[in-house]
Amino acid sequence: MDETIGAEPRRRGLWGRLTLRQKQVIWAWGFLAIPIVFYSVVRFWPTIDAFYLSFTKWNLLQPPDFIGLDNYRRMFADPQFWQVFRNTFLYLIIGTPVSLLLSFTIAYHLDRVRFMHGLIRALYFLPYLTTAAVMAWVWRWFYQPAPVGLINDMLSMVGLPQQPFLRSTVQALPAVLAPAVWAGLGFQIVIFMAGLRAIPTSYYEAARIDGVSNWTILTRITLPLLKPTFVFLVVFASIAFLRIFDQVYNMTTNDPGGPLNSTKPLVLMIYQSAFNSFDMGYAAAQTVVLFLVLLVISLVQLTVLRDR
Amino acid sequence: MRRLRDIIGGSLIALGIAVSGAGSAQAVEIEYWQYVFDTRVKAMNRLIEEFQAANPGITVKHTTFPYADYQTKVIASASAGIGPDVVQLFYGWLDLFVNAKLVQPLPKDTFPTEAIEKDFFPIVQAMKRNGEYYALPTAVRSLALFYNKKLFQEAGLDPAKPPQTLTELLDAAKKTVKMESGNMVSAGITMDMAGQDHQWWREVLVRQYGGVPYSDDYRKVTYNDKAGADALKFYTDLQTSEKVGQMGFMDEGQAAFRAGRAAMTIDGTFRIGSFKTIKDFEWGVAELPANAEGMRSNYASYWTNAITAKAKGEKLEAAKKFLAFVSSPKAMELWLDAVGELPARREVAQKPQYMNDPVYGPFLKALDYSKVTLFVDEQAQRQITMDMTNRVLIQGQEPQAAVDQAAKEEQALIDRVAK
Incomplete structure (x- = not known):
């Protein structure tokens, strides 16, 4: 050097x-x-x-016009916004627990199945690979009244009354949610199974030697050790359900988010305000609300579910 | 070194002269935008070819975008100051473009107002703002009743005699509807508010029940009276008490008709192409039924061509020639043959070969009494009408209360957007 x-x-x-x-x-x-x-x-x-x-009135064509809090005032006074807000939370509070419970149950049992394990897992994963739009259209026909719709056809075969499904303000939201849950199941199952496999077998062996019941093993060993997996999936699924769009839009294209706004999530309302009505400022205000909701929910979940 | 620079400089100047000379001697290029629809694109390409042959020195660049993105694309590029010289717009977007000064009034030397009002159907007057025309269509659309001749025959109805009045319509629907153990297997008439039924209710049924849907400038909602409620009751009764149709049956009205599972459907000119591919049965077209007093009405709409504010000087001259060409009688005949949309000029539409055409005739007859709804936000207004119907059908709201609520919502929308 x-x-x-x-x-x-x-x-x-x-x-x-x-x-x-x-x-x-x-x-x-x-x-x-x-x-x-x-x-x-x-x-x-x-x-x-x-x-x-979100503080402006803007239709894309003329320069944005500063209007202060008007968009927010209009939004909070709009009954449609509150209905949509409620729908968004319904998607979240029904969708997340139902999908996690189902996927955990399936993963837990699938983990013990040796016979055709790969095939069954692939079958569960398949919907996750399918385009949401395609699936939504298939389900849309499932929900038709008999004799066209498969589900109503089966109901009438076993002598149960016909259900309006997508034509009902009460049933439409769960009907739209079902394929969304089903589609996400495969992904959650795979993650749960990876979590289950990561638990050292020595814990189970020790428990067996002590003669502990299956239920105790589940509640004392499996579930506590799966907590990181749960945290990840809860956050992941919550955000996905809060942002649900494809399924709703494709299953209700003729009356987007209908009937009578009963299935409309916030994202769809934002889309309509922005790209159908070109009401960009109003859409931006709704986006800000969605952003804050997502932020708060993620923070709360991370705090509650964090390891002490 | 100096010599070299002189040579280069000299040749650059020469090149410049050559290029600019070529520019002024011939090619003015103007750009035309429309959305993608196969037959429309092909028809426009043929029109451009003919136009360029007749006008050497002008080339037209034809750009298309998918229908779903078209409005966004046009608005975004127009506001960025780029985009076409001549643009195709839906008639309902005109206010947006005029207010933002993105389109210019049609120059009166090429497009005199009196000539437009004499030669075109009155529906074109929707393109007039403050005494000036801003756009002209090549073709227009109206509604009619499509009916399945096979199902008519099976129900003992004469397939050559489609219903002429609302009473006959209901009667035909009752005879053709098919139920099986309480389930509808084939509808008498389709019910599809998301399709064209909202136009049928707004501009046809309301008027036939003695009402007027809006004030003349479409800025005030006036259907919240007995006529509006009666018209809504007639429509919703088709499902609730007469049970001849069902909202959402086979998902969409046109799908049910195509599948041979609906005897009648109300739809527009644009559906003809799709229905022409039906192989299983013959269908016919009839004018929308009249009311008991014989009064008819219809809803017409169109895509229209405007010159953007960007076109100036020789581009404006070229754009004028092009717009005049695409709204000429010759272009309209080509458009009807190729696309199946109706001529916007009386002299073309009223030619006997078109007027007596079994498919186009009923649509053309409607043009003289058609109305053009001046929407401020078509999708939002359609949604209000759709929700109004659903409140009656799903929630059992009284028709009068339903129209009152809809009128209030729609008025608020109009006031907000149009102020």
């Missing part, structure tokens, strides 16, 4: 004078800059802009 001193510095320039550690940092930031710039431009900047737009 010493020989080069005196001859080299002139050629080395600024870069050459940096230490190895500084160079590493610059390289690291150089690579990180690409995703950071990308995210700032396509994610963070629009998010911040949406906050600003």
Whole structure:
């Protein structure tokens, strides 16, 4: 090293004078800059802009007009908004527990099945790979009145009364939710099974030697050790149900979110305000509400379910 | 070195002259936008070919976008100051574009107001703002009653005599509806508010029951009277008491008709192409039924062509020529043959070969008495009408209360958007 001193510095320039550690940092930031710039431009900047737009009246054609809190006042006075808000939470509070309970039950039992294990798991996973739009259209026909609709056909075969399903303000939401739960099941089962496999078998062996019942093993060993998996899936499923759109839109295209707004989630209302009515400011205000709801729910869940 | 620079400079100037000379001597390029619909795109390509042959020196660049994104695309690019010189717009979007000064009034030298009002059907007057026309259509659409001749025959009805009045319509529906152990297997008439029924109720049934749906400028809702409620009762009774139709049966009205599971459906000109592929049965077209006094009404709509504010100078001249060409009688005949949409000019529409056509005739006859609803937000207004019907059908609300509530909601919408 010493020989080069005196001859080299002139050629080395600024870069050459940096230490190895500084160079590493610059390289690291150089690579990180690409995703950071990308995210700032396509994610963070629009998010911040949406906050600003929510205080304006903007139809895309004329420059945004600052109107203060008018969009929020209009939103909180709009009965449709509250109905939609309620629907969004119904999707969440029905969808998340039902789908987690089902997927855990299936994963727990599937874990013990050896016979055709791969095939059964694949069958459960299949709906997850299917396009939501396609599935929604198939289910839409399932729900038709007899003799066209499969479900009503079966009901009438066993002598049960016909159900209106998508034509009812009460049944439509669960009817739309069912295929959404079904579609997400495969993914949750696979994650649960990975979680189950990760629990060391020695715990089970020890429990068996002690002669503990299956129920105790489940509640004392399996469930506590699966907690990280649960946290992940609860957060993941909650966000998915809060953002439900494809199923609703495709199952009710003729009367989006209907009948009488009974299935309309917040995301669909945002879409309609923005791209059917070109009421961008109002749509932005709804987006801000959705953003805050998602934020609060995620934080609450992370706190409640965090390991002490 | 100096010589080289001179040579390069000289040739650049020469090139510049050549390029600009070529520019002014011939090609003015104008851009035309419409949405993707196979027959429309092909018909427009043929029109452009003919136009370019007749107008050497003008080229028209034809750009299309999927229907679902078209409005967003046009609005986004127009507001960014880019986009076409001549653009196809739905008639209901005109206010949005006029208010934002994105389209210019049609120059009166090429498009004199008197000529437009004499030659075109009165529905085109919806394109007039403050005495100036902003757009002209090539083709227009109206509604009619499609009926399944096979099901008519099976029910003992004469397939050559479709219902002419609302009473006859109900009678035919009662005879053709098929029930099996309490379930509808084939509808007498389709009920589809998301389809064209909301237009039928708004511009036809309300008027036939003696009402007027809106004030002349469509800024005030006036259907919240007995006429509106009676019209709604007639419509909802089809399901609730007469049981000849069922909202949501076979998912969509047109699907039920196509499948041969509905004897009648009300739909627009744009459905003809799809119904022409039906192989299992013959169908006919009739004018929308009249009321007991013989009064008829109809709803017409159209896509229209406007010159954007961007077109200036020689591009404006070219755009004028192009717009005049696509709204000429010749273009309309080509459009009817290729796309199946009705000519917007009287002289073309009233040619005997079209008027007596069993399919197009009933639609064309309606053009003289058709109304054009000036929507401020068509989807939102359709939704209000749809919800009104659903409140009666699902929640058992009284028709009068349902129209009152709908009128209130729609008035609030109009006031907010149109202010």
